[in-house]
Amino acid sequence: MSDNGTFTPVIVGFLCNWCSYRAADLAGTSRMGYPATLRDIRIMCTGRLDPTFVLRALQKGADGVLIMGCHPGQCHYQEGNYKAIRRFALLRRTLRQLGIADERVQLHWASAAEGVQFAQTVARVTEQIRQLGPLDWTHNWPNEDPYAVEEAVHE
Amino acid sequence: MSKQKPKLALYWASSCGGCEIAVLGLHEKILNVAEAFDIVFWPCVMDFKYADVEAMEDGEIDVCLFNGAIRNDENAHMAHLLRQKSKVLVAFGACSYGGSIPGLANFTDREAMFQWIYSDSPSTVNPDGVVPQKSTDVPEGELRLPGFWNTVKTLAQVVPVDYFLPGCPPEASSIEIAVNAIVSGELPPPGSVIGPDVTVCDECPRKKSEKKIERFYRPQEIIPDPDTCLLEQGLFCAGIATRSGCGAKCPQVGFGCRGCYGPNEGVLDHGAKILTGIASVIDAMTAEEAEAIFDTLPDPAGYFYRFHLPDSLLRRKARGNGKRQPVGETSQREPA
Numbered sequence: 001m002s003d004n005g006t007f008t009p010v011i012v013g014f015l016c017n018w019c020s021y022r023a024a025d026l027a028g029t030s031r032m033g034y035p036a037t038l039r040d041i042r043i044m045c046t047g048r049l050d051p052t053f054v055l056r057a058l059q060k061g062a063d064g065v066l067i068m069g070c071h072p073g074q075c076h077y078q079e080g081n082y083k084a085i086r087r088f089a090l091l092r093r094t095l096r097q098l099g100i101a102d103e104r105v106q107l108h109w110a111s112a113a114e115g116v117q118f119a120q121t122v123a124r125v126t127e128q129i130r131q132l133g134p135l136d137w138t139h140n141w142p143n144e145d146p147y148a149v150e151e152a153v154h155e
Numbered sequence: 156m157s158k159q160k161p162k163l164a165l166y167w168a169s170s171c172g173g174c175e176i177a178v179l180g181l182h183e184k185i186l187n188v189a190e191a192f193d194i195v196f197w198p199c200v201m202d203f204k205y206a207d208v209e210a211m212e213d214g215e216i217d218v219c220l221f222n223g224a225i226r227n228d229e230n231a232h233m234a235h236l237l238r239q240k241s242k243v244l245v246a247f248g249a250c251s252y253g254g255s256i257p258g259l260a261n262f263t264d265r266e267a268m269f270q271w272i273y274s275d276s277p278s279t280v281n282p283d284g285v286v287p288q289k290s291t292d293v294p295e296g297e298l299r300l301p302g303f304w305n306t307v308k309t310l311a312q313v314v315p316v317d318y319f320l321p322g323c324p325p326e327a328s329s330i331e332i333a334v335n336a337i338v339s340g341e342l343p344p345p346g347s348v349i350g351p352d353v354t355v356c357d358e359c360p361r362k363k364s365e366k367k368i369e370r371f372y373r374p375q376e377i378i379p380d381p382d383t384c385l386l387e388q389g390l391f392c393a394g395i396a397t398r399s400g401c402g403a404k405c406p407q408v409g410f411g412c413r414g415c416y417g418p419n420e421g422v423l424d425h426g427a428k429i430l431t432g433i434a435s436v437i438d439a440m441t442a443e444e445a446e447a448i449f450d451t452l453p454d455p456a457g458y459f460y461r462f463h464l465p466d467s468l469l470r471r472k473a474r475g476n477g478k479r480q481p482v483g484e485t486s487q488r489e490p491a
Contacts, residue, residue: 051424058469059468090449091434098473099472140473141305141306
């Protein structure tokens with residue numbers, strides 16, 4: 001994976017169990033094609049998504065994060081996705097201050113019946129992140145310690 | 156007792172000196188410290204040289220209280236040296252534990268800082284563009300300055316640390332707990348934060364009920380009710396996700412917790428936990444409503460990561476526009 005146009009982003013997907021994970025299933029069983037960039041992780045609800053998960057994914061090498069859940073008003077737990085909306089709004093502001101483009105971390109909705117929308121969203125987000133290039137977060141702090149005994153001394 | 160007194164060292168790296176004052180804040184109990192320990196290195200108050208430490212045997216110092224973040228070669232040199240010479244190394248205070256205020260420099264980088272400090276700031280006159288250099292030749296010989304880092308680090312990111320004592324500065328009561336633990340030998344497992352694992356809310360006497368924040372206020376904009384939770388009144392308070400041990404002093408005098416005691420056990424990213432807490436209690440059902448409320452909270456990252464940016468998962472702002480930068484120096488004339 002390099003900058004020469006063949007870059008394939010790694011996107012970590014947090015999909016809600018009741019809607020978007022099933023939309024992904026539907027897209028699969030319906031044999032819809034979409035880029036194989038998403039590493040999906042099933043969570044019970046987007047309201048369970050701790051912003052720590054997103055930060056961890058970016059720090060561990062993801063180029064982007066895609067959070068998907070039930071449409072507002074259709075949450076299996078009544079209002080988990082409203083919590084996600086609030087957290088996401090604040091997380092995005094925080095990430096902007098840390099120099100991370102909005103396109104890298106996105107929140108979208110897809111119901112269990114919306115396999116097509118799911119596949120289209122993954123394709124669109126993949127293309128946006130491909131345009132941005134690799135994130136490669138840990139390159140932001142190369143070792144500056146002349147006394148370090150070895151690389152990555154103590155984490 | 157004929158037993159030799161344990162040897163104590165105190166050092167400051169990138170810090171304000173407040174931690175040293177906090178040690179003196181023990182008042183008369185400082186005499187217990189002087190009685191229990193043989194102070195072998197404390198540049199703030201006594202005349203020691205680095206050569207004195209270099210001359211010591213490895214592990215000769217029993218306890219080293221190290222305050223301050225690591226932001227230049229000198230800080231790193233002393234961190235490595237004191238680690239080698241100390242049996243127990245304690246990251247003392249928020250800077251060495253989490254990076255703290257010096258760590259806010261991770262929102263920018265060396266070049267931008269030097270540009271502002273040595274050129275652009277209104278009080279600077281520097282027509283020759285003089286910038287500190289690592290090495291300068293003068294008729295008398297070569298002068299050297301420690302290299303200045305782009306990224307501020309915590310002590311534990313540079314050397315292994317045995318214990319962490321949070322706080323900006325650590326409260327006298329927290330220092331007492333630590334000193335007593337060391338003197339009695341009843342220490343928690345290595346790698347622990349010394350102090351109770353509760354949040355500031357647990358110790359805060361303000362009345363708390365269900366929170367539905369409609370907008371945030373800056374401290375100067377309102378006079379808060381003295382008995383109600385500050386967050387409920389729209390004042391930013393990090394107490395919901397911050398370790399206590401301080402006695403909730405700030406909220407008790409009408410100022411929201413800034414988060415200096417850092418995260419509780421098991422938390423990977425202090426800022427993310429404050430973010431979650433703050434975002435969960437706003438009165439918004441749509442993205443537009445949430446955005447309107449957050450418009451009243453300027454500089455959220457500054458609030459969330461005030462004391463733990465270098466210690467957070469992302470550690471710093473992206474260098475460049477969030478795209479990968481070539482590794483290595485970007486300027487030809489390498490500043491200090």
